[in-house]
Amino acid sequence: MTYFLPFPADPDDGRSEGAAAVPAEHLLSFDQLTPLRPADDFEPCSVVADMVGGGEQMVAAVTRICQRLADTARPQVAVLKRGGVRVDLGDDLGERRRWVVCHKLLRELSLVGWHVTVDEARLLVLGWSAAQLEHRLRVLQLALGSLQQVAGTIGVAVAYAEQHQEQFPHCVREEAIASVLDRLQREHLRWPVRLAELDGLPRISRHHTMQRQLRASVMLEERLRTACAWHVQVAGLAIEAMWRGLTEQGLRGESARGAAIERLRNTLLPDQPPRAAGPAAPGIL
Structure with a gap:
């Protein structure tokens, strides 16, 4: 079963202030995750079939985002056979630390405009999402205003x-x-x-x-x-x-x-x- 991870809206997304750490009350257990419903508003990426068309660049972008947000953690970024990118958080992180990293990565990867889901200790970046792209446009406009x-x-x-x-x-x-x-x-x-x-x-x-x-x-x-x-x-x-x-x-x-x-x-x-x-x-x- 694949899940999406609810996360609190970041009031700083459209402002130029540093993001605060995720409060403990926002860290969820797997029992609180909601099953992902089939959606038709995202576009799968043909990462393997069309590396020249953006697969390598997508992996590179996801890797750079992970390096910035994961701190001492070292997520492993790999290509999915059917398209998209998988981010493995690893088993060496404690549960609290793993959820903090997961929240940060989920928010930032979604902010790019990608459809991102959470499955156990990994994130799946599956392609462009109309809903997430619309959110990105709003955030960019807020940032310009600030x-x-x-x-x-x-x-x-x-x-x-x-x-x-x-x-x-x-x-x-x-x-x-x-x-x-x-x-x-x-x-x-x-x-x-x-x-x-x-x-x-x-x-x-x-x-x-x-x-x-x-x-x-x-x-x-x-x-x-x-x-x-x-x-x-x-x-x-x-x-x-x-x-x-x-x-x-x-x-x-x-x-x-x-x-x-x-x-x-x-x-x-x-x-x-x-x-x-x-x-x-x-x-x-």
Whole structure:
């Protein structure tokens, strides 16, 4: 018998905040799983029959997602004979850890637009799903909406830079900026990593509805990639400004954050009149 695993909606899917760990009350036993009903809204993948048409790229994309989310676990990704991909979680994980990893993988693989089912200690990625693709389009639109303003990213970049300086006080500027930007893209923006994991993945379907959804997804992803690039650029300037305030000016706390934001404002908006002295107000950009 094959099952699907109910999982709580992630309120952060459309926002640029780090995802929290799965609470214990959301971890289910196999007795709570619901049998999978036959569905006609997903398209099986011909991974073995048409490796050039996307099989290898699909395996590579699933592998990259697993590597990001599985932490110390090492899921094994293999091709299904009748099409699709199998992800084996292994028997060396404890039950709680296995369900945490399973929830994360199920959510992220489904977010790509794939039909994913859970069968004991493995996940089966069976192909495109119209329902999951529709969900992906909604999430991409929410993510774009959350990136309309850069003030939140600036605040996070400044906070990350301050934390990094406290942990590595002798780190040089270039290394500090690179390290903080890497963390910001993984934990705050998140979408640069998600989009990179799908590089080279063909978006092809035999069904008209799904093909239209896939084209819309690619279009939204390009817009999201552009928005993320702008946020990363601004974040880099904020991190450098914070680094200079902490290391060259000897500022600390609110003074360092206010000076960094003011320096960034002068860089991005050079024709604006200077602000009055005092703490920087949130959302000034």
